[in-house]
Amino acid sequence: MGSINDEIADIDFNVVNPLDPEEFRSQAHKVVDYIADYYKKIEQFPVVSQVVPGYLRKTIPQNSAPNSPESLESILQDVSRYVVPGITHWQSPNFFAYFPASNSTAGLLGEMLGTAFNVVGFNWLSSPAVTELEMLVLDWFGEMLNLPKAFLFSGGGGGGGVIQGTTCEAILCTLVAARDMKLKEIGREKMSKLVVYGSDQTHMSLQKAVQVAGFSEENFRVIKTTKSESFGLSPASLKMAIQSDIQKGFIPLYLCATIGTTSTNAVDPLDSLCDIAQQNGIWVHVDAAYAGSACICPEFRHFMNGVEKANSFSLNAHKWFFSAPDCCCLWLKDPSGLRNSLSVNPTYLKNRATDSGEVVDYKDWQITLSRRFRAMKLWVVMKSYGVANLRKFLRSHVKMAKIFEGLVERDERFEVAVPRNFGMVCFRLSLDEVQKSNMFSLKFLEGINKTGRVYMTHAVVDGMYLIRFAAGGTMTEERHVIMAWKLVQEVAEKILKGV
Amino acid sequence: MGSINDEIADIDFNVVNPLDPEEFRSQAHKVVDYIADYYKKIEQFPVVSQVVPGYLRKTIPQNSAPNSPESLESILQDVSRYVVPGITHWQSPNFFAYFPASNSTAGLLGEMLGTAFNVVGFNWLSSPAVTELEMLVLDWFGEMLNLPKAFLFSGGGGGGGVIQGTTCEAILCTLVAARDMKLKEIGREKMSKLVVYGSDQTHMSLQKAVQVAGFSEENFRVIKTTKSESFGLSPASLKMAIQSDIQKGFIPLYLCATIGTTSTNAVDPLDSLCDIAQQNGIWVHVDAAYAGSACICPEFRHFMNGVEKANSFSLNAHKWFFSAPDCCCLWLKDPSGLRNSLSVNPTYLKNRATDSGEVVDYKDWQITLSRRFRAMKLWVVMKSYGVANLRKFLRSHVKMAKIFEGLVERDERFEVAVPRNFGMVCFRLSLDEVQKSNMFSLKFLEGINKTGRVYMTHAVVDGMYLIRFAAGGTMTEERHVIMAWKLVQEVAEKILKGV
Known part of the structure; x- marks a missing residue:
C-alpha cells in the first residue's frame, strides 16, 4: 500500500481550512460588532436608498472575482462603501413602508444557530431535530393563536404545520393539493373547468400561484370589493360568482381569504365565506401573512373566527413575529393532499424511518426538496x-x-x-x-x-x-x-x- | 392636541426593545462562541443522529411556549440538550453522505451580514443593492465558469443570472416559462400534448416540478440509462423517445440534462443532447447542482461543453461552493419567458424605477415575491x-x-x-x-x-x-x-x- 502514501503526500493540503473554528470565532466577532454598529447608526442613513439604477457597476472598482483573498477588514469596508448606500433600511425605526420586517435580537441569534448547523433537512433522517423542532414550535405557535386542535400535530387527527419560505409557496402548495385532489375525482381532462377565487384585494401571491400551477386567466375570479364593505370580500359576491360559474359548467376549486390585506388591512369575513365554500366543496386557504401574528393577542383573535372551517391557514413570522426572513408558517387540517401532490421518493432517499411511517418528511409538504433549519429562530424567539x-x-x-x-x-x-x-x-x-x-x-x-x-x-x-x-x-x-x-x-x- | 399626548402617555413603552444594538452585540458574541465551540468539538458527536422518532416531545419538558423570557444561557443549554442529539452533523469532517453542504467561515459571515440588513428584496426599489450585487456576483461566477457571454448581464444580449433557493425552484421556473411560451404558440388546450424529458438518473426535482406545473404522468418521459454508458442520457435514446412522441401527436417541450447526477455523478453528453433538442424546439435546462462548482477549474470545464446551446444552467452554491443554504444560481440566455410567466404587478408595488424599464425586478424571475439577500454570502465567499x-x-x-x-x-x-x-x-x-x-x-x-x-x-x-x-x-x-x-x-x- 506504499503507493497510496505517495499519493497522499502529493496532495496540496497547505490550503487554509475554510472552516477553521478559531478563524471563524475571531472573524465572526468582528462581523457581530459591524452589525451592532450598523444598527446603532441606522438612523443616519436615508431610509430609502437614494441610488440610481446601475449605481453598483459604476462605482465598484472590481470587474470580476479577485484571484487572491481579501481581508475581512477590506471586505467590510466594501460593504459600507458599495452595499450600504444601495440598502433601503428595513430595520430603520423610520421605515413605515410595505409591511414591517420585524426582526429581533432573538430572531437573528436563532438564524445564526440554524445556519451554523448547516443541515439540509429534507426528511426526518437527514437531521431529526429539524423536523421535530418544527413540529413542536408550530404546535406552540398554533396554541398561541388558539388555532383549532385539528390544525396541530398534538390534535392527533393528522393535522399539523410546516414552515415554508413565503406565502407564495404556502398558497402554491395548497392550490396544487386542491387541484390534484379534485382532478383525481373528476378526471385530469377537466382541468380547464376548475375555478380559483380571490378578491381584488387578495395578495398577488394567489395570481402567481395560479399561473405557476397551470391555470389560465379564464379560471381565475378576482371578485370586486367595495369601500362600503371596507374592501372585505363580500359573501354575497362570492356566492354569485360561484353560482354563475356552476351554471356555465365550471367547477369551483379554491378560495384564498385574507386577514389583513396588503393595501388596506381589510379582513375578509371568514365565517360566512367558509360556509359558502363548504357548501361547494371549495378548499379555503386563509392568508394572514401580516396580521396573523397579532391574533396571539386575545383582543384580535376574533378576526380569525371561522378558521375552524378552513382547510389551511398561513402567516409570515418574518413580517410581524420578530424572525428573519424567510419564515412562513402554514397549518393544515389534512396534509395528505399536499403529500400526494408533492412527494417524490427516489431510491437514494429510501430509509427505515420513512418506511416505518412514524415520521414526517417535510420534503413532501413543500415545493422544494432542500430546506433550511428555520424552526430554530422561531423557537429562540418564543x-x-x-x-x-x-x-x-x-x-x-x-x-x-x-x-x-x-x-x-x-x-x-x-x-x-x-x-x-x-x-x-x-x-x-x-x-x-x-x-x-x-x-x-x-x-x-x-x-x-x-x-x-x-x-x-x-x-x-x-x-x-x-x-x-x-x-x-x-x-x-x-x-x-x-x-x-x-x-x-x-x-x-x-x-x-x-x- | 393635548389629548394625543395623553394617549401617548398611556402606552406601555416599558417593553424591552427587541433589537437593541448593545443587547444584540453582547448576545451575538455569546452565540458566536457557542458556534465556534460546536465546530471545535464536532467530531465528538455521532455523525448521523442516533435518536428515535418522536424523541423531542418525549424529552423536552415544555409543552407550550413559555409565558416569561428565558435567558440566552438557558436557551443555549437547551440547544445542546435537546437539539444537538437530533442533529445529523453535515459539517462533520466525517460526513460523506448525500452531497456535501460545504459551508465556510466566509459563507457564514456573508449569511450573517445578509440577514442583518433584513431586507425583502422583491424589486429593485425595495433595496437596490440586493438586486445589483446579485447581478454582479452572478456575472463574476459565470465568468469563473467560463459560461458563454449570452448567459451574463455583461453580455448585453438580455441574458443574466438569478439566485433561487434550490434547484427545485430553478427547474420549476424554467419549466413554467417553457410551458407558457409553447402554449402561447399552440394554444392552451394543447397542454396535455406537451412532453418533458429526463433520464432515470435525473434528480427528483424534475418530477416534482412536473407535478407542480400541472403535467400528468403521461407527459413525463423518464429515459432509461445503462451501465455501459455510465448512466449518462444517451442521445440515441432521447432521439428515439422524441420521434416516438411526435408520431403519437405529442409535442416535445423541455429536457433536463445533468452534469453530475445524484446517484453516481454521471454526466449527460450535453453537446449531442442540445443538438437534438434544438432540432425539436426543446428548452434545455442543465442541472449541475453539485458538480457545477468544480467547473471553475479548467480541467473540469469540458463537462459543460455544449452549454452554449442550452437555455438555462443552474448549480447549488450551498452544495460545493462554500455558501450556506439556500443558494441556487440560475443563468438564462433569455429570461423573458420567465418574466412573462412569473411577473405580477400589483399597484402597491408600482414605482418609477420599474416603470423606467432600467432595472431588474427579481420577483419576476422566481416563484415567490419575497427574497432574502443571498448575493451577500456569495460575494463574501469570492x-x-x-x-x-x-x-x-x-x-x-x-x-x-x-x-x-x-x-x-x-x-x-x-x-x-x-x-x-x-x-x-x-x-x-x-x-x-x-x-x-x-x-x-x-x-x-x-x-x-x-x-x-x-x-x-x-x-x-x-x-x-x-x-x-x-x-x-x-x-x-x-x-x-x-x-x-x-x-x-x-x-x-x-x-x-x-x-
Missing part, C-alpha cells in the same frame, strides 16, 4: 421573549398606529381613508375631488420619501390613492411616530401651496 | 478566498476522493462501481452474485453508519446497490479519509464473516 412580552410588542405597535391615526384625524388637511384594524394607517390628503386628492397625495408621498427621513408606500383601492403608514418596525419608538407626523405636516404644507 | 484558493479547495476534495478510490481499488473485497468524475466514489462489496452483493453492501452500510463515526449513503442504479462516498466537507482532511477507510475495512471484515 423562548427569549415569552408569550406575554410578544403580545406587549405587538400591542405597542398597534398603539403607535393608533397615535398616528389620531393625529391624522385631528388635522383637517388629511383623512383616514379606511378603518384601521391592526398596525397600519391608510390616509390621504383630503381635497374636494378624488382625482385632485390622488395627484397631490402622490406628490406628497414622493416629497416625504425624497427627504430620506422616513419611508412610506402607497396603495390604490377603488380609484383612491392611499398612503400606507405601517408601524411595527422592531426599533420604532413613539418618538419616531411623532417625528414622522411632523415631517408629514411639513411636506403637506409645501405641497398644498400648489393647490 | 472575496474572502479568491478564485485561486477556491479552485485549490475543490481540487483538494477531488484528490481526497481519488485517494479513497485508490484504496477501494486495491482491496479485492470491494469494487468501484462506476467511473468517478468529481469528488464522489461509488463502491460496493464485490461478491459473485449481484443480489448477494446488494444484500451485503446494504448490511455493510448500515454497520458503518451505526458506529456514528462516519456517515455515507446509498444509491441503487440498474439493480445495483451502491455506497456513495462523497468528499467535499469543508472540514474534511486527509486523515478523515484514511480513518473512514479503516472503518470500512473493519466493518467489512465483520460483515463478510457471514458470507
Whole structure:
C-alpha cells in the first residue's frame, strides 16, 4: 500500500481550512460588532436608498472575482462603501413602508444557530431535530393563536404545520393539493373547468400561484370589493360568482381569504365565506401573512373566527413575529393532499424511518426538496421573549398606529381613508375631488420619501390613492411616530401651496 | 392636541426593545462562541443522529411556549440538550453522505451580514443593492465558469443570472416559462400534448416540478440509462423517445440534462443532447447542482461543453461552493419567458424605477415575491478566498476522493462501481452474485453508519446497490479519509464473516 502514501503526500493540503473554528470565532466577532454598529447608526442613513439604477457597476472598482483573498477588514469596508448606500433600511425605526420586517435580537441569534448547523433537512433522517423542532414550535405557535386542535400535530387527527419560505409557496402548495385532489375525482381532462377565487384585494401571491400551477386567466375570479364593505370580500359576491360559474359548467376549486390585506388591512369575513365554500366543496386557504401574528393577542383573535372551517391557514413570522426572513408558517387540517401532490421518493432517499411511517418528511409538504433549519429562530424567539412580552410588542405597535391615526384625524388637511384594524394607517390628503386628492397625495408621498427621513408606500383601492403608514418596525419608538407626523405636516404644507 | 399626548402617555413603552444594538452585540458574541465551540468539538458527536422518532416531545419538558423570557444561557443549554442529539452533523469532517453542504467561515459571515440588513428584496426599489450585487456576483461566477457571454448581464444580449433557493425552484421556473411560451404558440388546450424529458438518473426535482406545473404522468418521459454508458442520457435514446412522441401527436417541450447526477455523478453528453433538442424546439435546462462548482477549474470545464446551446444552467452554491443554504444560481440566455410567466404587478408595488424599464425586478424571475439577500454570502465567499484558493479547495476534495478510490481499488473485497468524475466514489462489496452483493453492501452500510463515526449513503442504479462516498466537507482532511477507510475495512471484515 506504499503507493497510496505517495499519493497522499502529493496532495496540496497547505490550503487554509475554510472552516477553521478559531478563524471563524475571531472573524465572526468582528462581523457581530459591524452589525451592532450598523444598527446603532441606522438612523443616519436615508431610509430609502437614494441610488440610481446601475449605481453598483459604476462605482465598484472590481470587474470580476479577485484571484487572491481579501481581508475581512477590506471586505467590510466594501460593504459600507458599495452595499450600504444601495440598502433601503428595513430595520430603520423610520421605515413605515410595505409591511414591517420585524426582526429581533432573538430572531437573528436563532438564524445564526440554524445556519451554523448547516443541515439540509429534507426528511426526518437527514437531521431529526429539524423536523421535530418544527413540529413542536408550530404546535406552540398554533396554541398561541388558539388555532383549532385539528390544525396541530398534538390534535392527533393528522393535522399539523410546516414552515415554508413565503406565502407564495404556502398558497402554491395548497392550490396544487386542491387541484390534484379534485382532478383525481373528476378526471385530469377537466382541468380547464376548475375555478380559483380571490378578491381584488387578495395578495398577488394567489395570481402567481395560479399561473405557476397551470391555470389560465379564464379560471381565475378576482371578485370586486367595495369601500362600503371596507374592501372585505363580500359573501354575497362570492356566492354569485360561484353560482354563475356552476351554471356555465365550471367547477369551483379554491378560495384564498385574507386577514389583513396588503393595501388596506381589510379582513375578509371568514365565517360566512367558509360556509359558502363548504357548501361547494371549495378548499379555503386563509392568508394572514401580516396580521396573523397579532391574533396571539386575545383582543384580535376574533378576526380569525371561522378558521375552524378552513382547510389551511398561513402567516409570515418574518413580517410581524420578530424572525428573519424567510419564515412562513402554514397549518393544515389534512396534509395528505399536499403529500400526494408533492412527494417524490427516489431510491437514494429510501430509509427505515420513512418506511416505518412514524415520521414526517417535510420534503413532501413543500415545493422544494432542500430546506433550511428555520424552526430554530422561531423557537429562540418564543423562548427569549415569552408569550406575554410578544403580545406587549405587538400591542405597542398597534398603539403607535393608533397615535398616528389620531393625529391624522385631528388635522383637517388629511383623512383616514379606511378603518384601521391592526398596525397600519391608510390616509390621504383630503381635497374636494378624488382625482385632485390622488395627484397631490402622490406628490406628497414622493416629497416625504425624497427627504430620506422616513419611508412610506402607497396603495390604490377603488380609484383612491392611499398612503400606507405601517408601524411595527422592531426599533420604532413613539418618538419616531411623532417625528414622522411632523415631517408629514411639513411636506403637506409645501405641497398644498400648489393647490 | 393635548389629548394625543395623553394617549401617548398611556402606552406601555416599558417593553424591552427587541433589537437593541448593545443587547444584540453582547448576545451575538455569546452565540458566536457557542458556534465556534460546536465546530471545535464536532467530531465528538455521532455523525448521523442516533435518536428515535418522536424523541423531542418525549424529552423536552415544555409543552407550550413559555409565558416569561428565558435567558440566552438557558436557551443555549437547551440547544445542546435537546437539539444537538437530533442533529445529523453535515459539517462533520466525517460526513460523506448525500452531497456535501460545504459551508465556510466566509459563507457564514456573508449569511450573517445578509440577514442583518433584513431586507425583502422583491424589486429593485425595495433595496437596490440586493438586486445589483446579485447581478454582479452572478456575472463574476459565470465568468469563473467560463459560461458563454449570452448567459451574463455583461453580455448585453438580455441574458443574466438569478439566485433561487434550490434547484427545485430553478427547474420549476424554467419549466413554467417553457410551458407558457409553447402554449402561447399552440394554444392552451394543447397542454396535455406537451412532453418533458429526463433520464432515470435525473434528480427528483424534475418530477416534482412536473407535478407542480400541472403535467400528468403521461407527459413525463423518464429515459432509461445503462451501465455501459455510465448512466449518462444517451442521445440515441432521447432521439428515439422524441420521434416516438411526435408520431403519437405529442409535442416535445423541455429536457433536463445533468452534469453530475445524484446517484453516481454521471454526466449527460450535453453537446449531442442540445443538438437534438434544438432540432425539436426543446428548452434545455442543465442541472449541475453539485458538480457545477468544480467547473471553475479548467480541467473540469469540458463537462459543460455544449452549454452554449442550452437555455438555462443552474448549480447549488450551498452544495460545493462554500455558501450556506439556500443558494441556487440560475443563468438564462433569455429570461423573458420567465418574466412573462412569473411577473405580477400589483399597484402597491408600482414605482418609477420599474416603470423606467432600467432595472431588474427579481420577483419576476422566481416563484415567490419575497427574497432574502443571498448575493451577500456569495460575494463574501469570492472575496474572502479568491478564485485561486477556491479552485485549490475543490481540487483538494477531488484528490481526497481519488485517494479513497485508490484504496477501494486495491482491496479485492470491494469494487468501484462506476467511473468517478468529481469528488464522489461509488463502491460496493464485490461478491459473485449481484443480489448477494446488494444484500451485503446494504448490511455493510448500515454497520458503518451505526458506529456514528462516519456517515455515507446509498444509491441503487440498474439493480445495483451502491455506497456513495462523497468528499467535499469543508472540514474534511486527509486523515478523515484514511480513518473512514479503516472503518470500512473493519466493518467489512465483520460483515463478510457471514458470507
